[in-house]
Amino acid sequence: MGIYGVYIVSKSGGLIFNYDYTVPKIETEQTFSYPLDLKLSYENNRLLVSFGQRDNIKVGHVLLAINGIPVSGRKLEDNKDALEMLDDAANYPLNLKFGRPKMTVNEKIFLASMFYPLFAIASQLSPEPRSSGIETLEADTFKLQCFQTLTGIKFIVIADPTHTGLEQLLKKIYEIYADFALKNPFYSLEMPIRCEMFDTNLQALLEQADKNGINGI
Amino acid sequence: MSRQSTRLDVKKVNSELFTLTYGAIVSQLMKDYENVEDVNKQLDRMGYNIGVRMVEDFLARTNAGRCYDLRETADKIQYAFKMYLGITPALTNWSAAGDEFSLTFDTNPLTEFVELPDNYQNLKYSNILCGALRGSCEMVQMDISCWFVQDQLKGDLATELRIKFNKRLEDAIPAGED
Numbered sequence: 230m231g232i233y234g235v236y237i238v239s240k241s242g243g244l245i246f247n248y249d250y251t252v253p254k255i256e257t258e259q260t261f262s263y264p265l266d267l268k269l270s271y272e273n274n275r276l277l278v279s280f281g282q283r284d285n286i287k288v289g290h291v292l293l294a295i296n297g298i299p300v301s302g303r304k305l306e307d308n309k310d311a312l313e314m315l316d317d318a319a320n321y322p323l324n325l326k327f328g329r330p331k332m333t334v335n336e337k338i339f340l341a342s343m344f345y346p347l348f349a350i351a352s353q354l355s356p357e358p359r360s361s362g363i364e365t366l367e368a369d370t371f372k373l374q375c376f377q378t379l380t381g382i383k384f385i386v387i388a389d390p391t392h393t394g395l396e397q398l399l400k401k402i403y404e405i406y407a408d409f410a411l412k413n414p415f416y417s418l419e420m421p422i423r424c425e426m427f428d429t430n431l432q433a434l435l436e437q438a439d440k441n442g443i444n445g446i
Numbered sequence: 447m448s449r450q451s452t453r454l455d456v457k458k459v460n461s462e463l464f465t466l467t468y469g470a471i472v473s474q475l476m477k478d479y480e481n482v483e484d485v486n487k488q489l490d491r492m493g494y495n496i497g498v499r500m501v502e503d504f505l506a507r508t509n510a511g512r513c514y515d516l517r518e519t520a521d522k523i524q525y526a527f528k529m530y531l532g533i534t535p536a537l538t539n540w541s542a543a544g545d546e547f548s549l550t551f552d553t554n555p556l557t558e559f560v561e562l563p564d565n566y567q568n569l570k571y572s573n574i575l576c577g578a579l580r581g582s583c584e585m586v587q588m589d590i591s592c593w594f595v596q597d598q599l600k601g602d603l604a605t606e607l608r609i610k611f612n613k614r615l616e617d618a619i620p621a622g623e624d
Binding site: 240352362377380400 | 498499500501502503505506507509510511512585586618620621
């Protein structure tokens with residue numbers, strides 16, 4: 230059991246709220262000698278492992294730090310180029326930290342607005358008339374549950390595939406939204422939700438759902 | 447169908463406090479605008495803004511589905527009045543086409559301690575209700591008009607709120623429905 234995150238998409242398809250509840254942090258730090266037995270490639274402003282999976286370093290992980298100095302893009306914090314540093318035998322042994330890439334806010338907004346047409350297409354593709362859009366989307370590592378209100382707002386929760394009772398959880402999140410976002414006079418509709426009360430109540434709900442199962446709420 | 451018991455406890459408030467707060471708003475608006483028509487308009491606008499938010503609260507708590515007939519809508523509106531104002535208006539005067547009806551109130555909690563001064567006879571004191579109904583129906587893709595035809599404040603026996611269904615807002619219906 231585990232809830233990974235909650236997303237709220239507005240009527241017009243913009244991401245108005247996202248919250249990462251539990252994202253397992255996977256990071257491994259190892260000392261390497263020359264030559265490096267991993268193939269790195271530079272994609273989307275990140276240094277990714279493209280081949281040469283071993284131990285806990287998997288293809289798709291990004292280089293987070295060299296000798297404890299964080300890497301951002303392809304540059305180290307002290308403005309040295311990371312790739313040049315890795316190519317130079319004189320620098321070895323090097324201590325490299327790899328980990329799973331974190332989604333940036335922009336990527337989340339991008340994905341949320343991508344889900345919007347998918348949802349609409351699903352209802353069009355349906356062989357039966359008057360079908361709803363995507364309600365559940367399952368993969369081997371997660372399950373996505375979506376609930377669209379009559380007013381067109383989508384509440385999305387991402388959880389472990391074995392998690393049950395996500396529909397009820399989404400209804401509860403809707404109640405919290407109605408109570409703490411909409412009744413906040415300083416919240417304007419369709420805008421990103423930045424209400425502290427909403428955050429704390431949502432967090433309490435997720436904690437409870439995680440601990441006691443959804444029936445305990 | 448009562449308001450579900452949730453973690454969020456059901457906060458009840460004395461209707462007198464509500465009545466007086468509303469009275470304070472109206473009298474402040476009268477001071478600010480001096481023109482009765484402007485006050486009516488402003489109350490309607492305030493109601494609209496309340497309605498577009500309040501409808502989410504109603505939907506979240508009642509699990510109400512979409513309405514495909516004005517009679518269903520009327521029942522839900524009646525239920526909403528019970529939920530938010532503690533009164534159950536009667537549904538009367540259905541038009542033959544079924545696209546218009548009236549909500550008739552024996553008592554209106556908004557006007558509990560109110561008497562209209564003679565020079566304010568054009569003031570639609572409870573006009574906020576019209577705005578709220580219009581706003582909340584618009585959020586569920588129904589365009590309605592709403593106005594008072596009788597008002598106890600103006601010497602009528604009952605307060606009557608007329609609701610007319612104009613059209614469904616087809617463009618606004620979210621994908622995955624219809």
